Amino acid sequence: MDGSRNRLPILFEVLNRRTLPPVDLFSFFIYMRDHQRSLDYLDFWLDVAQHMSLCRHYVRELRRSVLVSTPELSLDRERSSPQYEFPDDSDDKESNQRLSAFLRAETPDPSMSAPRRSMGDTLDTPPTGRPSFMSSPMDPTNSSSIAHTVNRADVRASAEKILYTYLLRGAEREIVLPDPILQAISHAIEVDGRDDPDVFNEAKNYVFQAMERDAFPGFLRSKALGNLVPASVMMRLIIGLLAMFGGFWAAFALIFLDITPRSTRLWLILPFLIGVYCLIAHQYSLDPIMGLIGLSEYTFMEFYQVREPYVRSLLVKRSIWILGLTIAIVVALVCLYAFVPGKRL
Structure with missing residues (x-):
């Protein structure tokens, strides 16, 4: 929290919990729910942020398991082979790109995955969406809040959940996004088998700009x-x-x-x-x-x-x-x- 800020906060600060009431994330949640009637957009952004945290946690667990199984790496990591070099846990853009690149390198063969619904399918029984973040103890921007060990199946399930909850036609909480963005996400997850955070970058930026333009000034x-x-x-x-x-x-x-x-x-x-x-x-x-x-x-x-x-x-x-x-x-x-x-x- 920046207590010395001598200005109104920006949306990025609100979404990342760097502000205090009455311009905090909880207040923005209430405003999006009661005034804008567009809470699904905020929940999508938060779910994507939570997916990013899950990916970081997975990589951190993988790094820890490698270092435990091969202690010599912790003594001489600068000479370690490339497959043991993991992205760090910082939030900067370069680190996020390294994280996505690492996960893409580990992406399993999509032909081995279970059959998935295509972008054109209608969800007859859509999966239940994530409960509102206000009722969940997990902080979507804090990977340390994930208490259990994360495996690659959890990361995959998180990406598919976002796709099936918000992006497919007829989804329970479908949000309106340009077709090229939706098609690109669907192809990346269902055809290429990707689950790295970069898959959702365009959609996340589009939703952020929409909230910044249409909802945040009124808030x-x-x-x-x-x-x-x-x-x-x-x-x-x-x-x-x-x-x-x-x-x-x-x-x-x-x-x-x-x-x-x-x-x-x-x-x-x-x-x-x-x-x-x-x-x-x-x-x-x-x-x-x-x-x-x-x-x-x-x-x-x-x-x-x-x-x-x-x-x-x-x-x-x-x-x-x-x-x-x-x-x-x-x-x-x-x-x-x-x-x-x-x-x-």
Whole structure:
């Protein structure tokens, strides 16, 4: 986590769990589920990331088994033969390419594999998709969370699961991708027998760019510049309209009944304050009191603390500005109706 970040996070940081609430991965998951209705795209990206972690874990286990069976390699690894040279576990692009190249070199003969469905087949009984990552203890970006020993069959099963869950026509959680990408993935897995992470690179990048373009700006507006979910925003609109109606009704009643003393009209501050406060909170999707105390809503009437420093400062500044605007409008309304001469009808 980069606590000194003096800017809004980018999507890559959110997906890789480098941010804090309310712009963390959990919040983005809720936003994609409840607002965008496109959770399958996020789950696909996470499953591909989890597949990458599985591949790294497999290679690490293979390296460990080789070093245990041939201890002399650990003493003189610089002179080891090429078949014992494994890619490291870092996340950089070059390391990922070495990892994929190593797995491709180990790819078994596809003719020995079990029959698979082709890209044109319809899934009559599609496999069950991965449960939401929020209900799984496995961190999809952390290979150390895989507690059991991984073999090549696990890597193969992971790749096929992604294909059958998201990419085949009629899949249970089919996502929309360009046909050339889908055909290339299907051919690589079903014909070439590949299961290395590079198989999904194009699809993963396409989904990332789609989320970055279509979903992430709205997520930042919702969570970094506001702290209310749509249900709460609508509730404040209803309360605000009712309070303003009550305030105007009471104001005209006091004027046309010529109620004395005139200081009685100062009670109009209550309905006007509630009404203006709720209407402005609806307009900006931001409750200023919640913003000042550092609370944000992730589902209706369920809250968490704002822990991302830059977002916290943004919400505090916007909350102070909204409170000032609310007070100014309320004072103007109360003064207007308090000093209007009464006239009994």
